[in-house]
Amino acid sequence: MRWKDQVLSLKPYQPGKSIKSVKEEFGLEKIVKLASNENPLGCSKQVIEAIKTNPIPLEIYPDGYAGELRSSLAEKLGIRETQLIIGNGSDEIIEIISRSLLYPGVNTVMAAPTFSQYSHNAIIEGAEIREVPLVDGNHDLDGMLQCIDNKTTVVWICSPNNPTGTYIPNHDLIHFLEKVPSDVLVVIDEAYFEYVVADDFHDSVSIVNRFSNVIALRTFSKAYGLAGLRIGYGIADEAIIRALDPAREPFNANALGQFAAKIALQDQEFIATCREENRRGLEMFYRFCEKWDLPYYPSQGNFILVNFRQDANQVFQFMLERGFIVRSGAALGFPESVRITVGTKEQIEGIFNVSEAFLEKESQARV
The missing domain is CATH 3.90.1150.10 (Aspartate Aminotransferase, domain 1)
Incomplete structure (x- = not known):
């Protein structure tokens, strides 16, 4: 083979x-x-009770558009439904991005160490990986900017970063985004968003509305406690979502996960x-x-x-x-x-x- x-x-x-x-x-x-x-x-106990009283028909495919969950997320975030992509965990959205934008002859920039799946998917797609060492556990944003050239298609930002738990203050992130070329996609992976208490953490919705080349990723696997159901989502400009969606597998978000995530959103x-x-x-x-x-x-x-x-x-x-x-x-x-x-x-x-x-x-x- x-x-x-x-x-x-x-x-x-x-x-x-x-x-x-x-x-x-x-x-x-x-x-x-x-x-x-x-x-x-x-x-949330509300999720457990809802699952008990609302059995999901297992013989029927899930809603391929994740319409009810998408509507609930859009309402909570104050965005349009067309600014969302739903995934089998945010891991799948990382894979979709890599599948869509990484290939031999281009490069992708990321911190090191950071979440391993950025480089893992880049290797599979044959793209060059440019890793910039952390400084005192933090992203070296200036160093990352220096690595971006006309062959760069994706930059990965993990905030809070896994495995250090450090974050990028809003001012520093905005300053960085202002210098990234507009044809380079910046992925802000904020899987631990709900745990953040820092006063100067960024507002993803404001950022994606200002920068048309940014996508923010979140998940229901961490604070929402639904890791076993694998639901994640991305927030971005509608043009980014339209370009990524064809690379998404059909019926990728399972029915039980969609239902549970919608209920979980209600219990803040x-x-x-x-x-x-x-x-x-x-x-x-x-x-x-x-x-x-x-x-x-x-x-x-x-x-x-x-x-x-x-x-x-x-x-x-x-x-x-x-x-x-x-x-x-x-x-x-x-x-x-x-x-x-x-x-x-x-x-x-x-x-x-x-x-x-x-x-x-x-x-x-x-x-």
Whole structure:
């Protein structure tokens, strides 16, 4: 078979270990998964009740236009329905963008480290990847501008950035967008938007209405707690949506996901609670890191990247064997750090106990 060379050189995305597999491997009864930035509070109770009382006919294809969800999103955001594209998670929209704009002979610009699927899809499409190292965990916007030329078709911005949790202040982002050529698509991936509390975070709707070459991506997988149903969306100028839509698979957003997302939008009180609880959890992590002199990045997401000053895989394994699944920074570009999802208060205290045991063990080993 005549495979693309770039496909043969890639490894598939490696998700975090499952709770079931860890239980079986180590014979543990209780496992806490803090690796995939899922919402520890689950989803809105309104969603659960609505699903129970409104069975979805599984034999019928979903609405290919996602009309009801699209209408609800447009009303909430104050935009036209034609400014939206709905995806099987925002991951699919990243794939659609890559499929539409990346190919051999063009290049794409992104930070490093950042969300891996930008480069993954670029490799598949045969485009040149231009990565600009983070500076103190933040996007080097000036460096990214210097990498843009007449062969650049897409620039990726992840804010808050995964895996650092850092964000780009509105003033800096606007200044950057003003300098990007108008024929280059800028993708602002804000999967953790609902967790942001920074006063100077950008307003995506205002930005896409001002800049016709920008698309903002959001998801229902994080704060809304619907990761298992895979619904994401993009907000952009109508011309961008029209150009991208033919590359979208038919019936790509499943019926249950569309229904649940529409209900979830109505419960903003739940989202506010999640944001407040997440902020309290992050403050706990900050105090812990400062107590143990562990470097970290203040986060606007529902996760934190902590530098244990030790091999990240060893930290990961130590925690895994004690029932806590975290994400090793070795695969994320931070070989001495682990990324930890902000869980419940009980889960956070549990990971602190395990972290202290690891740090004390390493301290004794050095004596």
